[in-house]
Amino acid sequence: MPIKLTAELAERLLSQPETGMGYQKVNIILKNGDVIRDTIVYNAGNLELPEKFSEVKVSSIAQIELVKEPVSTI
Numbered sequence: 001m002p003i004k005l006t007a008e009l010a011e012r013l014l015s016q017p018e019t020g021m022g023y024q025k026v027n028i029i030l031k032n033g034d035v036i037r038d039t040i041v042y043n044a045g046n047l048e049l050p051e052k053f054s055e056v057k058v059s060s061i062a063q064i065e066l067v068k069e070p071v072s073t074i
Contacts, residue, residue: 001048001049001050001051001053001054002046002047002048002049003046003047003049003056003057003058004045004046004047004058005041005044005045005046005047005058005061005064006058009058009061009064010044010045012064013026013041013044013045013064013066014044016066017066019066019067019069022042022043023040023041023042023043024040024041024044024066025038025039025040025066025067025069026039026040026041026047026064026065026066026067027039027064027065027067028047028049028056028061028063028064029061029062029063029064029065030056030060030061030062031060031061031062032060036049036053036056037067038067041064
């Protein structure tokens, strides 16, 4: 279920590196303290949530944290 982020949240993501081409892997911290882990934001503005979180609205988001992926060494 896609959610359009506010301009403020999108601006914060724009200052962060992409996880891959056109997307960022993030954790969503809700105002009630719940955390939705490992979600995807496309183009720093469109949050894709699993269907079980369909009740979540952009107004209930307190913070978005970028998920730091481990660096692979070969």
